[in-house]
Amino acid sequence: MEGHGNLERYVKWRKFKSNLILFFTFLTALYGLVWLVWIITDVTIKGFSNLSLDLLLKDPTPPGVEGGGLKHAFVGHLIITSLAVVLGVPIGIAAGVFFTEYGRYSRFVSLLRDLTDSIVSLPSIIVGTFIYAVMVKPVGHFFALxxxxxxxxxxxxxxxITTAQMLKMVPDSLREAAYALGAYKWQVIKDVSLSVAKRGILTGVILGIARITGETAPLLFTSFNNNFTTYNIFEPMASLTVTIFVYVMGPYDDWHRKAWAxxxxxxxxTLMFFILAKILVRAKK
Structure with missing residues (x-):
């Protein structure tokens, strides 16, 4: 009977600890949601009231003069981000294929995979300073590329990482069946592995694009900024994030209104990218 009583007290204590942790977890989540809702609401109210076609279609006016728009920043941001996608997506997918299809049992590849995992959480400003040191400083000036x-x-x-995880979920039996039919390894990867995992890989690509659309720090050290619309990727180019930063720090109310919009x-x-990724994930299930 005494042992049964001790067991009952132990179970009650475990339940109490579990409920306590769940309560604090709920408070933490609620704290984050409150600030998130407050930020989104503030941006929506102040930004929506300042939206206009001029913001998208006109170049900026001289400092202190009201009017104009941020055409230079929208064009520059589109160019810089599009080039980043062209450069990053093929290499990222190729790296994921290499991790899973060629080096699944290699210790060296496992080390590379761990390094890639750690780079995900690397502060963006460190990446910006690295590119500044290896690309900008040798050239002697900032440029969009x-x-x-x-x-x-x-x-x-x-x-x-997303590509590697999706390819791991492809059953090995499918690969073995393709090999049994006489397919080469590159054909198995292209027609079997990538074909089965394409929706998950596309989700990773969308999340990667969403990851970079709001970055400011790397662009301050690389493409910097420009007050005019330019299409030359070997010259300084404006971006939306850096322009918002400059306008928010500026002394003019007109700049502040444009920054909110x-x-x-x-x-x-950015929200649309995440929603699209969610839709793809649910469709995959």
Missing amino acids: SGSVSLALLMLPVIA ASLILTIG
Whole structure:
């Protein structure tokens, strides 16, 4: 009877600890949600009231003069991000294929995989300073292509890890069946592994793009900024994030209004990427 009583007290104590941890976890989640809702609401209210076609279609006016828009920043951000996608997506997918299809049982590849996992949490400003040291400083001036390279490095590990995980979920029996039919390894990877895992890989690509759309720090060290619309990737180029940073820190109310509107557009764009990724994940299930 005494042993049964001790067991009952132990079970009650375990339940109490479990409920206590769940309570604190709930409070932590609630704390984060409150700030998230507050930020999104503030950006939506202040940004929506300042939206206009001029913001998208006109170049900025001289400092202190009201009017104009942020066409230079939207164009520059699109160019820099698109180049980053072109650079980062193929390399990221190739790295994921290498991790899973060629080096699944290799210790060296396992080490590379661990390094890739650690790069995911690497602060973006460190990537920016690295690209500044190896690309910008030798050239002697900022330029847009270096900004694209820094963003590509940020999205690459996200895509590589997602691709590797999706390929691991492909049953080995499918690969063995393809080999039994006489397929070469590259054919098995292309027509079997990638074909089965393509939806999950696409989700990783979307998450990687969403990862870089709101980055500011790497671009401050690489593409820097420009007050005019330019399409030359070997010259400094404006980006939406850096322009928002400059306008928020500026002394003019007109700059602040444009920064709120641009922040809302950037937030909506990033949110759409995450929603699309969620839809793809649910469709996969």
